[in-house]
Amino acid sequence: MKLKYRLAYYLFGLLLGLFFVIKFLGAKAEAKGVEFCYLPNCRVLKELRSKPLDFSPETKSILTQDWISLEDIKATLKYGDVDFSKSNLPYNNGKIYIIEGKTTQNEEINITMINYPSKVVLEKIEKK
Structure with a gap:
């Protein structure tokens, strides 16, 4: 042959x-x-989802508004894009991550999260 x-x-x-x-x-x-996460974006989002989520006072007041909900934050943590040029910076025994996502009304948002060894803190929510 x-x-x-x-x-x-x-x-x-x-x-x-x-x-x-x-x-x-x-x-x-x-x-x-x-879940098979081999790419950096997937690995960071999976790590952020796996830890308990705390909220800063600023984000608690923003979440009471009508334009965003906790479901939008969860969807951003699942389907969002990590901005690595502004992320992975040391901050008070943790690291800052900026994630770009969308709300259910299709508005673009940026969320800033601090990844500590035992928890994740939602620091800031911004409209683009």
Whole structure:
């Protein structure tokens, strides 16, 4: 058998095998709540979601307003984008992260969070 035919069979088998591995192992991981986060943005957001969330007095007053809710903050922590050029700065035994997201009314917001070893503090909420 010529090399090009062997290579074609090999690639076909490899793709078929990858399809089954992703299909079955991916479904198994989703059922157990496992999330595969290899990119920096995903890893930071996952770490921020995994810790207890506290609020600064400024953000407590902003959350009482009608234009933003706690659900918007949770959605931003799941689907937002971390601005790494302004983030990962040391601050009082923690690190500051600025996350860009959207509200349910499709308004763009920036939230500033401080990541401490045992908790996360929502420091500031701003409209863009």
